[in-house]
Amino acid sequence: MAGNSRRRGAIRKQGTKKGSVVGSGGQRRKGLEGKGPTPKAEHRPGHPAQRKAAAAAARTERKRTASKKAADTPEIIAGRNPVVEALRAGVPATALYVALNIDADDRVTEAVRVASDKGISLLEVPREELDRKTGGAVHQGLGLQVPPFDYAHPDDLLRAARESGEPPLLVALDGVTDPRNLGAVIRSAAAFGAHGVLLPSRRSAGMTAVAWRTSAGAAARLPIGVATNLTRQLREWAADGLMIAGLDADGATDIDTMNLDVDPLVVVVGSEGRGLSRLVRETCDFTVSIPMAAGVESLNASVAGAVLLAEVARRRRAAGRV
Template sequence: MAQAKDKNMNNKNNQADTGMVIGRHAAQAAINSTQPVNKVYIQEKLKSDALHDLAVSARKKGIVVSRVPKNKLDMLSDHQNHQGVIVSVAPFQYAELDDLFAKADEAGEPPFFLILDEIEDPHNLGSIIRTADAAGVHGVIIPKRRAVQLTATVTKTSTGAVEYIPVMRASNLTAVVKELKKRGVWVFGTDMAGQDYRQFDGASPTALVIGNEGKGISPLLKKNCDGMLTIPMGGHVQSLNASVAASLLMYQVYTSRGK
């Protein structure tokens, strides 16, 4: 049963690089990026200034724009809300760890990374990446297995932020944490018993570990963190959505850096 589960998860992850960017904001970000774009599909007979501007941008860059029926877009997007546009791109190029440090160096800031431990919901991943872009994160690290990858849904939910935030895939997150610590980065996880996140100072090189929606952070990964942060709650449900928890922690680092 375990082998079958792993196989199904691997098949799901293999669909990550579908090459389809869905939705207007995500499509515009893809066109504006350096990522190779194969073609832009726009729904025929749909009048929209935003779609017109998007088509103009694409043609200026020499990208083929094709007007197609709505059912074609429905099929390409697996019946998601495509907003009348889909961009076919080359498979997403994942970053290396050095790329994440390079982005921090380019910004002239102490490194600030996110480590996502087996996040399974593509909407959570997309939302986290969107907030990461706003909060000055220099890179996101995800596992290669048992976690959602960069799918079309993730790209759409991020509203194109995946084009600006380097995303690294790691075979072993614990090994990455150990390497980050060797390079002077402090690594903090989340736990019910930990330092109040509102007193946390993230001005130093920092990596935050966000755990799985149901299981939290794996024991081995938690063991290798430098410390734990907790988000005080006064309600009856003592847990937060992974993307909400990540947002609170990211903005604590953002504000502690004087931004």
Template sequence: MIKIEGRNPVIEALKSDRYIEKIMVSTSAKEGSINKIVKMAKEKGIVVQYVDKVKLNEISQSHSHQGVIAIASDYKYFDIDELLQIPKEKNEDPFFIILDEITDPHNLGSIIRTADAVGAHGIIIPKRRSATITPTVIKSSAGAAEYVPICKVTNIVNAIKKLKENGVWIVGTDMDGDIHYEKDLTGAVGLVIGSEGFGISRLVKENCDFIVKIPMVGNVSSLNASVACSIVLYEIFRQREKSR
């Protein structure tokens, strides 16, 4: 079981098909969104347990529960074949995000949130040296983790090769690439975002079809991984919408 913490994440979990065992609500939280959660839970026959705020503080992992924590089934990860099937069923060009050792849960949550906003079909992460779906990630995603398929793979390079075999062009991000908005990012695309400290690894970079960069004129040499990802994702989104 996993804890889903915060009002928006709990609301999105209630809207989805996720199994929820119970919802714990602070006795001191009675505002509109809490009342909405209680109403939705009762309509679904989910147990609502009122507890002292101190109890929620004790069990919270995100430390930002906003007076409500849901105890739910563990997150279901997808395999790569399931991921590839999603755009086929929607009759859309594949649009994936590949994260090369993103370890900060807040960055992962933020990327999931943006992925949902731009209509990405899924995110691929490595099984090792990567943030995974935790209460902090779910909270940081504002509930988007309920809608964006996440695939955990043993080897990122092998996953990239599988995507390429299925017609997906792999776009890496690195400061020695071409300016991102000057490249054609339409069609079947897999965007690779590297780790917070080291960028994309050598082997991953070698398996990209081309590399893009975000132009910068300031004194700081790099952007936060989730910010950089969002900038390129929205350029892909813009080009895809324009080409429809």
């Protein structure tokens, strides 16, 4: 019988005989415990779907970390004119970088003097290092380091506008992603008497060094707020008595015949490509277009915003309200 052979050299293998085995006494079946329902593919270690999900989670985490670092990283305003204008406007700055062996002119002299008077650190660095710090921008030997921008709450914008003693005028941007356009709109808003600029928290340019430079220091004089949901914020302002005017190439009425003589007013400027989003357009009390010569498709977002703000300011002056 197999396993009981008495021939020379035969070996009985342990645990293979029928009958009792160590630990059970052979009196019961070995119990099998269930492991529960089969986990989803992305939760099974080693499964292709699990590796793909893990890689996607890692990418998301890297983007979140990079965005957080970018938000906490100081910006550097580059160029002689932008630096001098920012210092004159009182832009909060932590350091002034001056390239070694710079060819100094009146702007460099003024920048160094004003920075010294304000207690801003003066740092002489090689031109190559300033190239690196400014990301290759045309800095002309000067760079002004500013801390991350301190955005205001939308309620603070309206409060400041009402406390100004003038008819409130606010500007909201719907999806303007070019920081140069953002800076230009801020500059125009300050020039034509607006009391604040509102940005959406997503799909919008922020106050980077490029926006600082384009605004020519106006961002230091004009409060800039961020709304978590632009449409909801516009509706809240409308419920609070503000008229919402959307600037759109397909606006229902052109700027010549539209009644802009309303107070208080919010001017909404759409994005560079698609203009106003559907929800924002539906939230507006009226939409305004700018008549143009035949063959011209549209104006740049910042230019169109400046034209409308200038017209609002002109009509307010004519009515003697500003």
